[in-house]
Amino acid sequence: MAEAVDPKQRLREICRVAARVFYEKGYDGASMQDISEAVKLTKAGLYHHVGSKDRLLFEIMNYGMDILDETVLEKVKSIEDPKEKLRQTIIGHIDLVVRARDLEITVILHENRSLKGALRKKINTRKKAYIHFLEDLIAQVQDQSGQQRLIAPALAAFNLLGTINWLYQWYRPEGPITQEELTEGCVEFFFRGLLGGGPPSPARPEDHNPFV
Amino acid sequence: MAEAVDPKQRLREICRVAARVFYEKGYDGASMQDISEAVKLTKAGLYHHVGSKDRLLFEIMNYGMDILDETVLEKVKSIEDPKEKLRQTIIGHIDLVVRARDLEITVILHENRSLKGALRKKINTRKKAYIHFLEDLIAQVQDQSGQQRLIAPALAAFNLLGTINWLYQWYRPEGPITQEELTEGCVEFFFRGLLGGGPPSPARPEDHNPFV
Numbered sequence: 001m002a003e004a005v006d007p008k009q010r011l012r013e014i015c016r017v018a019a020r021v022f023y024e025k026g027y028d029g030a031s032m033q034d035i036s037e038a039v040k041l042t043k044a045g046l047y048h049h050v051g052s053k054d055r056l057l058f059e060i061m062n063y064g065m066d067i068l069d070e071t072v073l074e075k076v077k078s079i080e081d082p083k084e085k086l087r088q089t090i091i092g093h094i095d096l097v098v099r100a101r102d103l104e105i106t107v108i109l110h111e112n113r114s115l116k117g118a119l120r121k122k123i124n125t126r127k128k129a130y131i132h133f134l135e136d137l138i139a140q141v142q143d144q145s146g147q148q149r150l151i152a153p154a155l156a157a158f159n160l161l162g163t164i165n166w167l168y169q170w171y172r173p174e175g176p177i178t179q180e181e182l183t184e185g186c187v188e189f190f191f192r193g194l195l196g197g198g199p200p201s202p203a204r205p206e207d208h209n210p211f212v
Numbered sequence: 213m214a215e216a217v218d219p220k221q222r223l224r225e226i227c228r229v230a231a232r233v234f235y236e237k238g239y240d241g242a243s244m245q246d247i248s249e250a251v252k253l254t255k256a257g258l259y260h261h262v263g264s265k266d267r268l269l270f271e272i273m274n275y276g277m278d279i280l281d282e283t284v285l286e287k288v289k290s291i292e293d294p295k296e297k298l299r300q301t302i303i304g305h306i307d308l309v310v311r312a313r314d315l316e317i318t319v320i321l322h323e324n325r326s327l328k329g330a331l332r333k334k335i336n337t338r339k340k341a342y343i344h345f346l347e348d349l350i351a352q353v354q355d356q357s358g359q360q361r362l363i364a365p366a367l368a369a370f371n372l373l374g375t376i377n378w379l380y381q382w383y384r385p386e387g388p389i390t391q392e393e394l395t396e397g398c399v400e401f402f403f404r405g406l407l408g409g410g411p412p413s414p415a416r417p418e419d420h421n422p423f424v
Binding site: 025026027028029110111114150151152154155156158159161162163164165166167169170171177181182185186188189190192193194196197 | 326363366373377379389398405
């Protein structure tokens with residue numbers, strides 16, 4: 001590995017390569033030797049950068065949460081309208097999960113049984129903060145709609161996360177569903193589930209005032 | 213392990229115990245020695261029953277699909293109405309995922325990167341059959357509604373599977389959400405997403421013909 005200027009970027013590069021090795025061999029199946037070869041460092045050099053195998057796993061997961069913050073949450077921060085903010089958050093999160101670049105990091109983020117103690121707690125605190133962000137936003141969207149809540153915000157948030165985090169199991173960018181179709185389908189499906197309604201059905205016009 | 217009469221039941225008992233060991237230590241982290249101790253067999257006895265570690269993982273996954281067939285699909289087979297059939301399938305599948313008894317088997321079923329070649333293909337064929345069953349049922353429900361399809365059946369099926377298979381990550385039967393609230397919330401959310409509509413909101417009456 002070429003000497004990088006920024007230590008943070010160097011750590012991230014190690015995380016990306018190591019994530020690929022963990023993804024292929026499993027956390028328990030991959031040795032620090034495997035990883036040091038993949039990142040082109042001596043084993044001592046690798047330990048110098050990451051401290052331990054546990055710590056490396058933590059750094060990968062922490063990086064996964066950084067990516068979420070930097071590429072999704074940072075972009076929606078200035079959006080005032082709750083519904084548009086939620087819509088853009090969903091679009092950004094789906095994009096993060098389906099684009100190949102960070103696939104391994106995203107997957108490893110949810111295989112957190114391997115992480116123990118204080119490091120596990122740190123990652124879980126960051127995950128919970130994101131879930132609470134979603135819950136708050138969902139509650140705001142429900143309140144804004146002026147109608148009775150059809151689902152608890154927490155349950156809606158977990159249903160959404162389930163849909164998004166499951167994508168890596170089945171979605172392939174090469175087809176038959178384009179990313180645009182996927183995103184639009186998921187967003188509309190979620191908002192119908194959250195608020196009811198949806199595009200007018202053939203049966204709807206009859207419900208409307210025929211005199212208007 | 214006591215000598216069981218039925219070899220199928222004996223294999224299933226081994227699968228249940230081994231699933232717990234894999235769940236705790238990871239597939240790569242768990243040795244056949246660990247598993248033979250947990251199932252109270254000699255290592256030779258364990259190999260006699262399951263053939264190899266690969267084969268054992270396959271048997272666990274295959275057993276996971278058997279449980280889905282036996283406890284969910286068998287029960288809905290005789291239901292004629294597509295919507296009720298789909299509703300009962302969702303309720304049954306959620307029950308399967310959230311009840312503690314088979315947690316490890318259910319989780320391992322989706323960590324199928326460890327399985328290779330023909331065994332992996334066999335499990336994927338069974339998974340695909342279930343997905344197609346859901347897709348067909350969803351398409352029937354859409355057709356029955358008489359309205360235009362709001363989402364591709366395949367995408368709706370994967371959204372549903374995402375929601376259900378994600379439950380183990382967050383849902384705890386001890387609270388605060390009861391299994392009944394969870395099931396009802398997920399079912400209603402899904403059907404609103406699929407078909408639109410939902411309970412009338414406070415805002416709705418104004419949309420109706422004020423002359424009726």
